[in-house]
Amino acid sequence: MNLPTLELASVTAGYGNNPIVRDFSARLEAGTITTLIGGNGAGKSTLLRAIYGTNRLFSGKILFQDEAIEYLPPWERLKRGIGFVPQGRCNFPAMSVGENLKMGCYTLPAARHATAIDRVTGLFPLLGEKRRTEAGNMSGGEQQVLEMAMVLLLEPSLLLLDEPSLGLSPKMQADVFATVRRIATTGVTVLVVEQNVRGALLISDRALVMEQGRKFMEGPAAEVRTDPRIRQAYLGGNIQQTAA
Secondary structure, three states: OOOEEEEEEEEEEEEOOEEEEEEEEEEEEOOOEEEEEOOOOOOHHHHHHHHHOOOEEEEEEEEEOOEEOOOOOHHHHHHHOEEEEOOOOOOOOOOEHHHHHHHHOOOOOHHHHHHHHHHHHHHOHHHHHOOOOEHHHOOHHHHHHHHHHHHHOOOOOEEEEEOOOOOOOHHHHHHHHHHHHHHHHOOOEEEEEOOOHHHHHHHOOEEEEEEOOEEEEEEEHHHHOOOHHHHHHHOOOOOOOOOO
């Protein structure tokens, strides 16, 4: 078996004195996409933040590329190759797209900035076209694309995405999902929380289902998306059988 990019062992995490995620274990193999499914308040975003180190870990182990990282601060996890795109706007709205991309390069040597920016504008041509546009003047969907690109500048080996298609048009949602699939083919491991469960499962290799902070189900995405319980709870009891 290949060494997993990420391994969670009995992780319990939350905020203050309130654990939200409880006894959660999972393995993410290199170059795969895993969708994390659950209702509102199930603990999905809390789990992503625990992996990145921005909330409280009560107990458990987090191994990234076989290194224990549960006591490392977020900036050290970033240096090791974990990228996180949180839900909601996290760009510099009064700065241009080009300036935002330069800000995203802040931990890279200056000699690598131009190459990194060229690489992400190749993935997202829209950003090249709007390089001089103020980020705050773009649509919510366009800003989401910018924020993904800012994280990808650092070439993470693990990418955490929290609701990347939220607020996007159906066409841009499809574009984002296709881009996530392309990213994974380069060897990047992706863990995504997504409100468009159908779209995310169709481009994912595996799925994890959370209920009340605990793991309820896991397995290949193709099997999870045809499970009657998942179809009823998240897919309206009906699902296409053809992959995107």
